[in-house]
Amino acid sequence: MQGPLPHFVGRSSELGALQQALMSAPAIVVVDGEAGVGKSRLVIEALAGLGGVRQLRGGCEPVQEPFPLGPVLDAVREHALRSPLPGRLSPVVGALVPYLPEIAAALPPAPPPLGDPTAERHRLFRAVLAVLDDLGPAVLVLEDVHWADAGTGEFVAFLAARVPARLAVVLTLRSEGSAELPIWEALARAGASTRISLDPLPPAQVGELARQLLGSAELPHGFVTSLVEATAGIPFLVEEVLRTASDLSAGLPVPTALRDLLRARWSALDDDTREVLSAAAVLGTAPDEALLTRMVGDPARVARALSRGLAAGLLHEQDGQCRFRHALAWQVIHEGLPPPTRRWLHLRAARLLDEDDGPRPVARLTHHYQQAGATTQFVRSAEAAADLAMSHGDDATAAHFLVPAVQVATLPSADRVRLAGKLARAAVDGLAHSVAVPVLTDLLVEDELPSAVRGELRFMLGRLLRQQGDAEQGYREIERSVDELADRPDLMARALAILAVPDLVVDRPVSVHVARGAQAQALAAGHPRVAVAVGIARTSLAIEIGDPSGWPLVEALSRDPALLGDPREHARACINWAQAALHVGDVARAESLLAETREAVDEVAYLRFAGLVDLIEAWVDLSAGRWDGLLDRARALVRTPREFTAAALDARFLLASVLCLAGDFDEAEPLLRDVVAEAARVGAFRPLAPARTQLARMLLDRGQPQAAADEATRVLDIVRIKQLWPSAADATLCLLDAMVRLGRPDDARPAVDELAASLRDTEAPAAHARLVQCRAELASDGRLFDDARRRFTDLGLRYEQADAEARLGRHLAARGDAAGPRWLEQALRSFDTLGALGGIADVRRTMRGLGVPVPYPWRGGRQSYGAQLSPREREVAALAASGTTNREIAERLFLSQRTVESHVANALRKLGGHSRRELATLLGLAANT
Template identity: 80%
Template sequence: MQGSGVQRSGVQGSGVQASGVQGSGVQASGVQGSTSGFVGRSRELAALRQALGAAPAIVLVDGEAGIGKSRLVAEALAGMDDVRRLRGGCEPVQEPFPLGPVLDAVRGHADRLPPPGALSPVVGALVPYLPEIAARLPPAPPPLNDLPAERHRLFRGVLALLDNIGTAVLVLEDVHWADAGTCEFVAFLAGRVPPGLALVLTLRSEDSADLPIWEALARAGATRRITLEPLQRVQVRELARELLGSPELPRGFVTSLVEATAGIPFVIEEVLRGGPDLSAGLPVPTALRDLLRARWATLDDDVREVLSAAAVLGTAPDEALLVRLIGDPARVAHALSRGLAAGLLHEQDGQCRFRHALAWQVIHEELPSPTRRWLHLRAARLLDEGDGPRPVARLAHHYGQAGATAQFVRSAEEAADLAVSHGDDATAAHFLVPAMRVAALPSADRVRLAGKLARAAVDGLAHSTAVPVLTDLLAGDDLPAVVRGELRFMLGRLLRQQGEAEAGYREIERSVDELGDRPDLRARALAILAVPDLVVDRPIEVHLARAAQASAVAADDPAASIAVGIARTSLAIERGDPAGWPAVDALRTGPALLGNPREHARACINWAQAALHVGHANRAELLLVEARRAVDDLAYLRFAGVVDLVGAWVDLSTGRWDGLLERARAMVSTPSEFTDAALDARFLLATVLAVAGEPDEAERLLRDVVAGAARVGAYRPLAPARIGLARLLLGLGRPRAAAEEAMRALDIVRPKQLWPSAADATLCLVDACIRLDRPEDAWPAVDELAVALRAADAPLALARAAQCRASLTGDAEQFDSARRQFAELGLRYEQADAEARLGQCLVLRGDPDGPGWLERSLRSFDALGALGGVTEVRRTMRQLGVPIPYPWRGGRKSYGGRLSPREREVAALAASGTTNQEIAERLFLSRRTVESHVATALRKLGGRTRRDLAALLESADDV
């Protein structure tokens, strides 16, 4: 898209813009005033206009190079005269300037802003970045001492500015080149799009599946995606007629054109722009690269020399630098004019650019290697000699292309430092990794860069990139001990964030002895090692010893003391230590933690999780509110997904289940910046599925979680997932397997002494032993639990322990006591389960109140939507001969030989040609669940293959 408008033909020489064509276009048969139509994109255009008309909105327009993304956006905006158009573009080489493309888009629209006094003060954060409109902004706020907080304040300032501009479309083009900060801002903006704003992103989708922007879009969630495909044969014919001004085309011409261009509009234009002799057929050769090379060959040597130098400067060459490089302004002007006439360049926003990335690439590649290296070196030196801030990213690019490794490393490190100063750790890693790969890099430089990379990667998005670099570096013998210790500590943290619990823990353990001269880092390492539920095979004595060591080491370091305090209080809560919560309250309200917003957010998340584990759901909810406020206020976006995950667990525990299954599926399908959270999200989904009455999918997920957690040695979610699997197996009528799984869970818990999280396993073992007519086998575990929980602050586990003993003794009073305890704690599912146990006990005793409690439990489970609980209680009532209230409308609907709504939805998508993987992604299902639904639909409808589904669905009478 050029500027914010749309180029139209109609003036001689202005050209015809074909579908997807960027730039000068083709003069259609030399006819003045001819106008090309917009070919083959009516459906996509309607979809984009509909999305833009439903602001707030986020729309992704993607497709391969030359497919017509910019033209589609321009065409959609053409009729929106009352909408402000903001445009920013991403470039392959960008300086580490915060939100450059976004700020470029807004800087020219200050006229739409109210007076500075009417703007939010946070907009003042933009003053250092938009000095040209500073007079229209509030004063800059004082600096913060926290780079992530500064970064978030900038995000909030841009958001407030966009909100004040009014009805607008913000177009960010070529986001496959977007820097990490822009990607992060897209994720931030996603949940906060101002009412009058539509965000449009264009993306070249080929070979870009692993780009950071995809993760940002996945976290955005509500993104509308419009994918442009190559034109079909009939559309190619229509476009060729438009471009050539000929209503009739020779036989076979369109077929050859499709074969030569693959239906890509830009390539079609390039093939036809010379107006081929139709009787002679297409020009030979017709490949786009060959056409561009042929066009390049028509230029004289002098023009080619100048344009070669322009290609070295990038897709949008700096004309002033080009003049300095060539030394003759007239010669440069002549060459640029010839490039425009040849269709290799076009003008955009008053600047000559290469008309297409392929045109730039062909010219750059045509340069002999020595010439290309010399031009890059000459460009770098000219940039180095300039006044003002050094363009470190461009310098790194040119020095790198020139093979000047020492200068490249220096510039890359400066670019990384600049990125870090803006809080952009991921961009810093982007510069540091290639610098460290320089073969001749001196050891001292490699160590220094590795330290910077490790620190950037821990807080950034470059985990997978940094891990092998640090691993290789640590394999050598030339590192000083303290440097080795710091790098190993960082490596351990990175491995943990990638989900490699045991490997990360082991590296952190090894780093402790190497960090003797760094007590600050040593204390933090020991604090991590004190956390008991990270790994499976370290007993509680190890964690307690590490906690004591951490406290001693951190005594004189306030910052490290905070980390140690968080770890020690979390350990106390998980163990049920009554001193835990007073210690939490003292730390939580103290100035040390409140003065460190990032640690404050992390602490509240950790404490909320620990509170849930021991049954303090109300405390967990309050802590989660506090954590969310810290994350929102300071936008620690990397914590946002974890907060959402913990919030879902709080809602599950307290019975707020509306939409919870959909949320859980979305969390599983959305990439997390903490890979180790992926298993927790899958465990959450499995748990929700189990209580919602989907045991088959729940069992598959639970077994996957158990296998994954066992592989990496992660205590959590291995132990709770085994407990969940045991409970599910019991509900499926497999008590022996349930007992075995419960005992495996207890074997994991026992060395950790985290008995508050073991009570569910013990109760499941009791239930299984009773069904196996071997209740005496459960007594040792029940007694062990009772001893372990003596004087513990663990209300959930204490109530479960009472149910264990009551189940073995038939003590209705203990069942009722547990029921009241769950009600007081606000744990509605556990309360419904306790009502069922109480009712069953009373019925077996002949107490007339028993049936009433069973019916009450039935209705409690039904109100929650816990269809698994409904099914279990109905089974119990039938076994006891207790009448089930009729008509009963609760419970899971049986569809018999008819398709369920979900089966019909999956079958319809399969009939349309959608693959199982695509269906799974669209509906937030596992691929195996989709396969199961397709197979069930075929069985019920009497079909044999997916091809049968369309006709069978049309004739089926089930709805």
């Protein structure tokens, strides 16, 4: 049981918000604030008002064993030991049997092992999600998430995107120092969280808390002001200060700073009590009393010291265990120990733990040996902890243990080589790039590293640099690693597969990438998983270059059992193919692959993929003409912190593209120039070439044809080196349009002829449609203009279709053909449907120049539906009314769940409803009015 709770004062709005969220499952709530501000107390008060709801509580600790999802599984275990589990649980819950042996009898049978730690880890995620769903209605509380291990943090992010319908999740964490936690990115993507930030109490509530704690209706004059100054209004500090105030008329205790107050309490204790509590502090914020007794050697002495610590307010009792009352109380005692004493106590604790039978508590051993300065034992324990984490598929936790171990200055060469190899395998997925890059760079300086280890480290460094956005530098490191990996054909094949990706660098022609892919395929023979990775790279390259064999190869590989049996590779394949389809203008295939990608990513629970899917989805919607809310989504994607700098650059390019197509050139131009400059700095072909093309088009739309021609020429210069000709079509047309404006269309003819020759025998539908437009402009041929229009219509490229309609209309109207004005009006409708203000303005200028009347309502603005439902809102509302979930609607309509939620909310507001249950009736009434 927890000790007596302090009085609860104020927080009425925060309490109401938390209770409302808990009663509105599915929900995820973050309660944050500085230490001592009352986060846990707020949660306790909110839970006290819930009836008939299961409550599961777990907490994260500063030092935690590398046990998968420890805090979450602790919450499930403790609840199951108190209350029976539901009679019928999902079969996948059986995957929890090895992790929860205490309640195994109440769980379904354990499924057969998968033989792959990563796959086991993903199944564990799904099993925990299923049991939380089966336990509903329920509330899961995870305290101190700022201390969460990497695996728990990854699961929380996984859960945030798919909270079961009858579950509410509450996360508490400290606001200080937590801004960079990955959980914020995950919650932003999920788009369904509530954040309750607790501030210190105002003076009036500090006074009320003081009166309740002191049992006095009257307080001395000026007392509250002094109390606020001493405590900053933090409830825990108020309680601690008042605990020492025996005579209010004498003022507040001196010193009043909490750290000094705790030191004063510590100094007031007798020597024996301080000695025992010093040993307790070495064991952590929640000291193991059995181990403490072994360290001290006298149970009565331990009991006496703990009792005195409780009385002094340095400890408190929670769930039958003595804990330090506040993290600062533990810190004051631990840091106040003389360094030799502290090291000796840590060494004593480690040796006692090492003597125990049963599984070694490797995380605690690592911590104690490191604090003791026992480097040999520290490295041994850290490696054991890393091995345990990797056996669970938790690379992030493994890397957490390996980095400090490999940096030990006195580490023998053989140990450094062994640990470096393990770190290389864990670094890419396990470490923040800011940590991993300098660690790997330093290791590569070591002379004694064998070639194979050096090659593996360099390969991982190259991958990390790529993900940071340093495309050229990363590519160079991977190239250098190839020769060093001669004894590791499997790893060499993976390195060569990455070198086969054409987007990475500007100065390697496609022929080099093709050759690298062929080398990789030869090396991958006999390594099925490597062969899959190589196959993904080669098929993606084939699509990008317009190789007609590309899509048949994709169809064959997508049915390969080796791919389908590896959810992570399946997700990566779908992502790569969807992007390649977009690059060549095949929107239908991109949409189909995106739907498959969502399913694969949902199965694999890999958060980095989820962020890429959001970005690709936005590009698909832009291409397909689904622009409702797209600008806001693009801004959100830019604001969302991204672990991959390269993805962050793509997000900025997306926003710039949306702004350009919407006609907002003033905001788009500096952003687009920044993207071009950054892509040029890091040497990435993509987004450099398409961003320069977009910049050229924007300059032309702003009435700067010469600047546009110069920029388009730069794109073509890049493509001539790269030989990735499907990427040159838009720039070629832009160059031609600029030369037409300058009165020199024949100056662009060589570029058009070069494009035509380069695209011969390629399957690049959007590029071929652009080439037809170029020929139409040069030949002034109406049939070619109409051919291009039909091609873009068939491809589903709605902006390009509108542009083609405008070009056809301009050509016909200039010749006096009566169909010309009709096509110009159609182009206005198409641009208006998209919200492409720049396109509307351009067509209006064309119509005025040709003497064609400009019809109402196309005056440069987008249609406003006012209180009426837009077509998309009605479509979403109808699906919601039929019982389709937001996720299912999102998958069916290729929208994000956040966009679906927005459409449902708008529909309810416009129809005057309050819940989804009313939508069917409201839509029926609206249809009859």
